[in-house]
Amino acid sequence: MAFATIDLTKGVTGVLPSANATYSTPRENAVPIIYNGDMSVAQRGTSFTGVSSGSNWPVDRFEFYPTNLGAYTIIQESLTSGEAYNNGFRTALRIDTTTADASPAATDYAILRGKLEGKDLGLFKKGTSSAEKFTLAFWVKSNKTTTGQVNLFDIDNNRLVSGTYTISSANTWEKKIINFPADTTGGFDNDNALSLVVEFFLDSGSNFSSGTAPTAWEAQTNADRNANNFAIGSSTDNDFAMTGVQLEVGEFSSTTIPPFQFETFGDNLERCQRYFTKITRGVANTSICNGRWYNNSNVGGMFHLPTSMRSTPTLSITTGTNYYNASGTNANNFFDDFTFNDAADLSLGWYKGSISGTQGDGIIFMTNNSNASVSFDSEI
Amino acid sequence: MNLSTAVKIKYEKSLVTGKDASVKVIFSTTKDVDGNDTWEFLSIPMDEHNTDYQAILKWIADGNTVEESD
Numbered sequence: 001m002a003f004a005t006i007d008l009t010k011g012v013t014g015v016l017p018s019a020n021a022t023y024s025t026p027r028e029n030a031v032p033i034i035y036n037g038d039m040s041v042a043q044r045g046t047s048f049t050g051v052s053s054g055s056n057w058p059v060d061r062f063e064f065y066p067t068n069l070g071a072y073t074i075i076q077e078s079l080t081s082g083e084a085y086n087n088g089f090r091t092a093l094r095i096d097t098t099t100a101d102a103s104p105a106a107t108d109y110a111i112l113r114g115k116l117e118g119k120d121l122g123l124f125k126k127g128t129s130s131a132e133k134f135t136l137a138f139w140v141k142s143n144k145t146t147t148g149q150v151n152l153f154d155i156d157n158n159r160l161v162s163g164t165y166t167i168s169s170a171n172t173w174e175k176k177i178i179n180f181p182a183d184t185t186g187g188f189d190n191d192n193a194l195s196l197v198v199e200f201f202l203d204s205g206s207n208f209s210s211g212t213a214p215t216a217w218e219a220q221t222n223a224d225r226n227a228n229n230f231a232i233g234s235s236t237d238n239d240f241a242m243t244g245v246q247l248e249v250g251e252f253s254s255t256t257i258p259p260f261q262f263e264t265f266g267d268n269l270e271r272c273q274r275y276f277t278k279i280t281r282g283v284a285n286t287s288i289c290n291g292r293w294y295n296n297s298n299v300g301g302m303f304h305l306p307t308s309m310r311s312t313p314t315l316s317i318t319t320g321t322n323y324y325n326a327s328g329t330n331a332n333n334f335f336d337d338f339t340f341n342d343a344a345d346l347s348l349g350w351y352k353g354s355i356s357g358t359q360g361d362g363i364i365f366m367t368n369n370s371n372a373s374v375s376f377d378s379e380i
Numbered sequence: 381m382n383l384s385t386a387v388k389i390k391y392e393k394s395l396v397t398g399k400d401a402s403v404k405v406i407f408s409t410t411k412d413v414d415g416n417d418t419w420e421f422l423s424i425p426m427d428e429h430n431t432d433y434q435a436i437l438k439w440i441a442d443g444n445t446v447e448e449s450d
Contacts, residue, residue, distance in 0.1 A: 315423040371412045
């Protein structure tokens with residue numbers, strides 16, 4: 001439904017909003033509910049090969065999780081043409097199957113998902129008599145012309161609802177809009193834990209595909225989560241690309257859906273850094289922070305975090321022999337790793353023990369190898 | 381985080397308080413782009429909101445044991 005417009009020659013045209021309008025109105029000036037929906041932030045890297053298990057992040061906030069079902073290359077793809085590009089998107093998430101598994105075992109699966117914490121979800125009023133509908137929009141492209149399934153998985157209350165999308169033309173960007181019903185049962189917890197998963201189920205064995213996709217909220221049943229199997233792992237010909245993921249409060253159609261809320265790259269990055277922050281740049285001899293010798297055998301310092309993270313983060317290090325340096329006065333002190341010490345809202349203390357120095361001397365903490373990587377992880 | 385590929389899982393003390401403050405997880409060695417040994421090292425704070433620490437607690441509940449700190 002088009003909103004009313006004022007034409008200087010024709011006057012008011014279209015449909016005027018009214019107090020009892022049944023359609024939804026855009027959240028003016030709101031930030032996106034989905035983080036990094038334009039796939040522009042990729043702090044962990046932009047290309048990963050041989051992905052076959054566990055948690056993997058082709059871009060920030062979108063996790064690809066395969067389990068015993070093929071192997072994949074996952075990338076942040078730069079767009080240069082196509083309808084998604086024409087609509088302002090310059091990056092996409094892309095999954096290419098490199099090792100096929102056309103007959104997965106019952107328990108195998110491959111999921112692409114975005115995760116939201118409860119504090120972001122109060123506006124859906126879920127679990128109340130005023131509960132709102134959900135609308136999910138996204139751009140998708142694949143070599144496969146088939147039907148896939150996307151679920152909203154309420155972790156707090158173990159409830160699930162599903163939608164399906166059909167790719168009509170191979171290798172062509174298509175915009176999909178899926179409406180999900182409101183749920184008057186089970187509110188999202190107002191906390192920093194995982195509450196809602198937007199789950200693109202891309203492949204699985206029968207444990208996840210033997211049921212029926214629920215079009216109304218139901219108690220979660222694994223068998224219903226992939227009743228429409230996209231089967232990305234069925235052939236090495238297969239690929240799946242996505243961008244412009246947008247979740248809205250209320251029911252929208254292809255003509256009423258608000259425009260994608262593009263953020264500045266800086267704003268998007270800062271929002272993503274609530275969950276993951278990488279502070280190295282793949283360059284040797286880079287200063288990371290200041291520090292001091294706590295005593296003659298322990299050196300330490302404090303990392304300043306760019307934003308308040310969701311929880312006390314895991315200190316995650318890629319290291320090797322002498323990858324790090326506590327650079328003091330006319331002396332380098334190389335070491336391999338270091339340890340979490342304490343944390344406050346915007347800082348994280350670290351130290352390295354069993355290393356010789358002079359109590360009270362200052363240091364600059366530096367990388368000593370271009371492969372050194374330091375990051376903070378509080379993903380959900 | 382896949383704890384089945386970890387070669388060491390051990391409590392670490394805070395330098396200041398002297399009490400266990402984190403869990404050190406070291407993963408098996410691989411080769412970096414230059415052909416040198418490299419490995420992933422996690423220092424996981426004992427914060428129950430941290431999902432890595434939640435995984436450690438589940439791993440313990442499954443009957444595994446974290447090595448004591450020095």
